[in-house]
Amino acid sequence: MNLVFRYLYNKYRPEGPRWLPLAAVYYLTYNCPLRCAYCSDGTGAPYYSLTEEALPLSEVKRILTAIRKSCPTLILTGGEPACHPEFVEVLGFVKELDFDEVILTTKGDSLEGLDDALNGCVTRLVLSVDTLDPGKAAELCGGSVLEKTLHRIKYLSTLPGRRFEIYVSSVVGTFNLDELPQVSEFAEKAGVWYAAQPQLRGVKAPAGLLSDGRYRGFYDSLIRKKRAGARIFGPVRYLELLRDFEKFECYPFTMLVVAPGGEVFYPCLEIGHKLGRIQDAPDADALRREGRLRYGSKPLCDNRCHSACAAEYAVFMRHPECAIKEALSSALTSR
Numbered sequence: 001m002n003l004v005f006r007y008l009y010n011k012y013r014p015e016g017p018r019w020l021p022l023a024a025v026y027y028l029t030y031n032c033p034l035r036c037a038y039c040s041d042g043t044g045a046p047y048y049s050l051t052e053e054a055l056p057l058s059e060v061k062r063i064l065t066a067i068r069k070s071c072p073t074l075i076l077t078g079g080e081p082a083c084h085p086e087f088v089e090v091l092g093f094v095k096e097l098d099f100d101e102v103i104l105t106t107k108g109d110s111l112e113g114l115d116d117a118l119n120g121c122v123t124r125l126v127l128s129v130d131t132l133d134p135g136k137a138a139e140l141c142g143g144s145v146l147e148k149t150l151h152r153i154k155y156l157s158t159l160p161g162r163r164f165e166i167y168v169s170s171v172v173g174t175f176n177l178d179e180l181p182q183v184s185e186f187a188e189k190a191g192v193w194y195a196a197q198p199q200l201r202g203v204k205a206p207a208g209l210l211s212d213g214r215y216r217g218f219y220d221s222l223i224r225k226k227r228a229g230a231r232i233f234g235p236v237r238y239l240e241l242l243r244d245f246e247k248f249e250c251y252p253f254t255m256l257v258v259a260p261g262g263e264v265f266y267p268c269l270e271i272g273h274k275l276g277r278i279q280d281a282p283d284a285d286a287l288r289r290e291g292r293l294r295y296g297s298k299p300l301c302d303n304r305c306h307s308a309c310a311a312e313y314a315v316f317m318r319h320p321e322c323a324i325k326e327a328l329s330s331a332l333t334s335r
């Protein structure tokens with residue numbers, strides 16, 4: 001089922017009986033050796049504190065197979081996905097499943113020797129960098145990985161035959177607002193994409209961030225760069241929404257979010273009702289029907305969830321022209 005049909009279904013039948021997500025997010029493992037000060041799931045708990053164990057490869061394969069039946073786009077995340085003890089084998093299996101798009105989010109310090117595993121599997125590699133200062137990064141994230149991450153970005157950006165896009169991604173907080181312009185310049189110089197999302201504690205940004213004039217100034221600078229054709233993630237409308245913390249209509253069923261053990265969240269990670277394991281369900285439609293029976297339809301939320309996924313899909317649903325323009329500009333500025 002192609003992406004355009006999925007898009008139209010979510011836009012015009014948001015309460016329809018089918019669950020045709022635009023992207024599936026799989027939390028391969030919640031484990032992570034780092035302790036980022038801003039780490040937060042939808043309830044405010046750091047991912048590394050969640051006790052659900054990662055599953056062995058055989059069970060991960062069942063989960064990924066079920067996800068592939070429901071969705072052609074996979075976001076593989078965590079925790080730190082590279083912490084999964086069979087991470088390389090997981091990448092190999094993802095490659096076999098032939099998703100249209102695979103986005104891997106990671107700190108990127110454990111990717112040495114994985115060029116071949118990444119190539120042909122991943123289409124977008126998202127590496128987290130919040131500052132270029134190693135001491136500050138270590139203080140912020142409880143571990144010294146920044147130099148390895150920066151080295152990996154430089155190495156991969158010039159890798160012959162690379163078939164995936166690289167994104168440098170920052171969490172924007174009052175703790176790093178003065179340093180983010182240098183991070184975005186680093187991405188520009190390396191010829192890769194740059195993405196920035198506000199820090200959220202649970203579903204809301206900390207009050208100090210909203211009132212910090214540097215926050216607005218930083219997003220204004222990204223908007224100027226985007227308009228000038230730089231590789232900045234997301235349409236201008238999306239960057240404006242994050243800049244202004246505007247309220248938006250959320251489309252939670254554009255995403256299928258799956259916990260390490262296969263549990264599907266309904267209607268979204270943030271509200272977090274668990275529907276059952278995707279590998280044991282007949283299909284995503286059956287899960288959605290079950291969710292509606294147990295928990296009702298899409299909720300009407302207050303102003304919240306200014307995350308990359310919820311906000312970007314909300315903009316795309318509301319403004320189809322942004323989706324088209326972004327797809328065209330990505331095609332023109334990509335490798």
Ligand code: SF4
Pocket residue numbers: 032033034035036038039040046047048078079080107141
């Ligand atoms: S790398 Fe990610 S999962 Fe690990 S502590 Fe930092 S934010 Fe949390």
Ligand code: SF4
Pocket residue numbers: 203250251252267268269270271299301304305310
């Ligand atoms: S705004 Fe969307 S993602 Fe956030 S809690 Fe509401 S439905 Fe869930």
